[in-house]
Amino acid sequence: MDKVLEVKGLQCSYDGQPVVSEVSFHLHEGEIACLLGPSGCGKTTVLRALAGFNAVDGGEIELYGRVLSAAGVHLPPEQRRIGMVFQDYALFPHLTVAQNIAFGLKGVSRKDADTRVSELLSLVQLEGKGQRYPHELSGGQQQRVALARALAPRPDLLLMDEPFSNLDTDLRRHLAREVREILKQQGIPAVLVTHDQEEAFAFSDKVGVLAEGRLHQWDSPYNLYYSPSSPRVAAFVGKGEFIPGTVRDGLLCTDVGNVMLTCNQWQDGDEVQLFVRPHEIVPADAEGAQAQILAKEFLGTTTLYTLQLSSGRLVSSAVDSHIDLQVGDAVTVSLQPPRPVTFAAA
Ligand SMILES: Nc1ncnc2c1ncn2[C@@H]1O[C@H](COP(=O)(O)OP(=O)(O)OP(=O)(O)O)[C@@H](O)[C@H]1O
Numbered sequence: 001m002d003k004v005l006e007v008k009g010l011q012c013s014y015d016g017q018p019v020v021s022e023v024s025f026h027l028h029e030g031e032i033a034c035l036l037g038p039s040g041c042g043k044t045t046v047l048r049a050l051a052g053f054n055a056v057d058g059g060e061i062e063l064y065g066r067v068l069s070a071a072g073v074h075l076p077p078e079q080r081r082i083g084m085v086f087q088d089y090a091l092f093p094h095l096t097v098a099q100n101i102a103f104g105l106k107g108v109s110r111k112d113a114d115t116r117v118s119e120l121l122s123l124v125q126l127e128g129k130g131q132r133y134p135h136e137l138s139g140g141q142q143q144r145v146a147l148a149r150a151l152a153p154r155p156d157l158l159l160m161d162e163p164f165s166n167l168d169t170d171l172r173r174h175l176a177r178e179v180r181e182i183l184k185q186q187g188i189p190a191v192l193v194t195h196d197q198e199e200a201f202a203f204s205d206k207v208g209v210l211a212e213g214r215l216h217q218w219d220s221p222y223n224l225y226y227s228p229s230s231p232r233v234a235a236f237v238g239k240g241e242f243i244p245g246t247v248r249d250g251l252l253c254t255d256v257g258n259v260m261l262t263c264n265q266w267q268d269g270d271e272v273q274l275f276v277r278p279h280e281i282v283p284a285d286a287e288g289a290q291a292q293i294l295a296k297e298f299l300g301t302t303t304l305y306t307l308q309l310s311s312g313r314l315v316s317s318a319v320d321s322h323i324d325l326q327v328g329d330a331v332t333v334s335l336q337p338p339r340p341v342t343f344a345a346a
Pocket residue numbers: 014015019037038039040041042043044045046195
């Protein structure tokens with residue numbers, strides 16, 4: 001598959017203060033990516049550099065073979081063929097929905113603009129609402145108009161900065177799914193910025209984990225979750241904890257039990273930390289570690305138990321909620337990671 005967006009060694013700063021360093025990633029045709037990371041890590045700065053709102057200090061941005069930013073090159077935003085959707089919709093309040101959508105259609109005849117606006121109203125399921133004003137629409141509908149406006153000139157790339165975060169949980173999941181379908185159907189590659197991990201995982205083909213201006217991993221949601229490249233990424237993506245252990249005869253021995261290592265990265269005697277998710281610590285029949293239930297939290301599909309091992313360590317265990325254990329119960333647990341995630345001891 002061909003790369004359509006290539007970002008190489010991107011560096012950005014504000015007032016001489018570096019905020020994005022050596023960020024490199026690429027997108028293939030029709031691929032959707034998400035930048036995920038804690039507040040202030042540089043997600044919006046990367047997006048603004050792609051859009052051309054911010055100049056870059058170093059590195060290169062190429063879209064369909066056109067250099068948008070590089071040493072001595074800075075294509076202005078209007079020449080980049082990039083659409084943008086913002087958290088606050090940013091619609092023109094004095095223009096109708098149809099006029100908002102038509103806004104970016106420069107050099108197009110009135111007839112062609114009308115046809116394109118009708119196509120887009122139908123694409124975002126707002127047929128019949130073209131003559132309304134933004135304040136006459138719900139938040140979700142306004143964001144669909146913003147999407148239609150961004151898609152109207154058939155951009156080469158769509159950028160979305162927290163596009164669903166002003167909407168309530170159900171609506172944001174629903175709209176995110178719909179927007180993903182629209183982008184896939186139109187074959188438009190996109191980069192989204194969000195704080196919401198579930199949204200990032202559900203929406204994207206690739207997720208980039210940014211921290212302190214550096215890209216720590218660029219990977220599929222599956223790989224990020226099951227093969228995090230560093231303890232930092234592991235700790236940031238989903239819930240889990242680090243359990244220290246020692247390697248003996250191909251087994252990692254810990255106080256929660258032993259795990260067969262599937263990689264040959266470690267040797268006998270190595271001190272290793274195992275990263276486990278709560279659903280990978282499960283009740284066992286006989287062989288396993290003894291623990292006592294300190295707390296329980298019913299979450300619907302699973303119940304999250306806080307366990308204290310006989311070693312004193314506290315661990316979390318997520319168990320199918322139909323198994324109803326009680327605080328104070330003694331339990332035996334074992335480790336069942338499908339693919340053990342290990343790092344050198346801290
Ligand atoms: N216009 C600006 N002038 C100076 N510093 C800025 C400016 N915009 C952002 N910064 C700083 O750059 C860093 C990265 O900001 P950025 O907005 O890219 O982060 P972010 O990951 O998008 O954060 P959030 O998730 O909170 O929106 C932060 O430390 C921020 O304070």
